[in-house]
Amino acid sequence: MRWIEAAGAILLAAMASGAQQSPPPVHPLPPGPAVPAIPAPVNPPGVQPPRFLVVIDAAHGGNDIGARIESGVLEKDVTLGLAGRLRSTLHARGVDVVMTRTTDVNLAAVNRAEAANRVQASACLVIHATATGSGVHLYTSSLTPAANERFLPWGSAQSAYVTESMKLESEIDSALAHAAIPVTLGKASVAPMDSIACPEVAVEMAPLVGGHVTSSRALTDVSYQKSVVDAVAAALDQWRSDWKP
Amino acid sequence: MISRFQKFLFFAMLVACVAMAVFLIRLRNRAEDRLAAQAAAAPAEIGETTTSTQKTVTLYVPNDLDDSLIPWDKSLPLPEDRNAQARVILAALVEAYRAPGSTHPINVASGVNNVYFLPVAQGKDSGAHAGQMAVVDLSGALAAAQPSGIEPETLTLLSIMATLHANLPAVTQVHFLVDGQQRETLAGHADLTRTYLAGEEPSVQSGQRSAVGAQRSVLRDRDGSGAGQ
Numbered sequence: 001m002r003w004i005e006a007a008g009a010i011l012l013a014a015m016a017s018g019a020q021q022s023p024p025p026v027h028p029l030p031p032g033p034a035v036p037a038i039p040a041p042v043n044p045p046g047v048q049p050p051r052f053l054v055v056i057d058a059a060h061g062g063n064d065i066g067a068r069i070e071s072g073v074l075e076k077d078v079t080l081g082l083a084g085r086l087r088s089t090l091h092a093r094g095v096d097v098v099m100t101r102t103t104d105v106n107l108a109a110v111n112r113a114e115a116a117n118r119v120q121a122s123a124c125l126v127i128h129a130t131a132t133g134s135g136v137h138l139y140t141s142s143l144t145p146a147a148n149e150r151f152l153p154w155g156s157a158q159s160a161y162v163t164e165s166m167k168l169e170s171e172i173d174s175a176l177a178h179a180a181i182p183v184t185l186g187k188a189s190v191a192p193m194d195s196i197a198c199p200e201v202a203v204e205m206a207p208l209v210g211g212h213v214t215s216s217r218a219l220t221d222v223s224y225q226k227s228v229v230d231a232v233a234a235a236l237d238q239w240r241s242d243w244k245p
Numbered sequence: 246m247i248s249r250f251q252k253f254l255f256f257a258m259l260v261a262c263v264a265m266a267v268f269l270i271r272l273r274n275r276a277e278d279r280l281a282a283q284a285a286a287a288p289a290e291i292g293e294t295t296t297s298t299q300k301t302v303t304l305y306v307p308n309d310l311d312d313s314l315i316p317w318d319k320s321l322p323l324p325e326d327r328n329a330q331a332r333v334i335l336a337a338l339v340e341a342y343r344a345p346g347s348t349h350p351i352n353v354a355s356g357v358n359n360v361y362f363l364p365v366a367q368g369k370d371s372g373a374h375a376g377q378m379a380v381v382d383l384s385g386a387l388a389a390a391q392p393s394g395i396e397p398e399t400l401t402l403l404s405i406m407a408t409l410h411a412n413l414p415a416v417t418q419v420h421f422l423v424d425g426q427q428r429e430t431l432a433g434h435a436d437l438t439r440t441y442l443a444g445e446e447p448s449v450q451s452g453q454r455s456a457v458g459a460q461r462s463v464l465r466d467r468d469g470s471g472a473g474q
Contacts, residue, residue, distance in 0.1 A: 066433055067393030075393070075433075128434070130394025133309045137396045184312035188399045189436040191429075204395045209310060 052240045053096045055121040055198065058083035059128045062106030069131045069219055076104065078129040082205065082225060086125070089233040095240065109192035116196045117157070122243050123168055123236060124200035126193060129219060134209035135182030136228060138172055139202040140165045141194050142187040157197040164199035168239055172201060175235035179227050182214065199239075203232060297322040302334050305407035306341045307349035307400035314400070314407055315348070317341065331360035331379065331413060338408050339387065342401075349400060356387040358424065360409075365418055376417035378440065379409050383431075385424040391432040398435035406443035419443050 058079040060066035066075025087097045100112045146159040176183045210216035217224040300323045305314040323330050339356030361380040409416045420440045
């Protein structure tokens, strides 16, 4: 049967050389009259330009109550209320918002990340609340910044956005400082932050402890919540002006 | 009709089974004796230690109000055994959490069940982070008493990591368990499924932004090149 193998090898060699030696035919353009260059359309016909979209994730929900802020007040309810107020404020400023939950439901971290990643948001905010500390705590992911690849590992998708997330954090920090709300910045490892593929900040609201320039305010104080929401909305508005799709 | 050969084979296998059973029972007895001898030779419990020496340790106590870690030197009787040392140091840290007027109040009597040390596997580029991994087994009571929130939970983990690394510099990684079991979060927020790096001294400052330096220098991801450097 050696002759069959030899014939096969010859046939394969012939096909390979044929593929190399016969490049695809080239049809040179006929020389035409000189025309001015036409800029390429920004978006192909029928494709919508990318829109500025904010994802708000109200943390916890359902059986996952989060922190007990005070008697009868649960973190899951505070975060949902804050997220709803922020959505209304952003809508009033003409910003599109997607919320991961709008009711008191259990939502797994993986579903929250999936909801955020599906819409390819321009900014993602994870809303938390705590009875500890003072003012607003802003957190970004503790992952190492990495290059944005076509495919990102699910568990560390945020690594491609850490630098952008820190810029967004800085915008929110400035807006809160402008509103005279104390801010602490940090890095944390909290689900589902590391799996979210967009500039993302966890905003944790705490009661305001009275100091030299601040007066004591409860976490449930509506005017305090409004001042925080307004500041965050203003920061996102600024983020939108700097945003490049 | 059973042939003579089959009878012989049957009895030979029976004898082999009995011999193996006797051999395994003897092996088991030997292993039990060896474990008992090791337990007898192991260092005594912390309270019974007679070889402890008084040393000054640095505890990193969190301040919830400004998100910082405050170094606090304290003199403690430390046993020779490293695991026991780590337990004594972390017990003192938990005592600081519980003290009246604490800046990070966690009212719990016993916070750490045990601390184990494992060598860190050295890869090609892991020279900078070679050392030991401390597996800190927190008590369920501490997890239950821990105030819930990103900030308080992160500060608890940071203070344990910073305190361990400051007093036992070989500790470069820390993994947390609760009552000997893997747990998703400490109290609903801080991730306990991952291994943290504790390879740098926290840059403790005072004031509103102090935690930025402290957290970004200590709380970093597994591969060790945190964003805050």
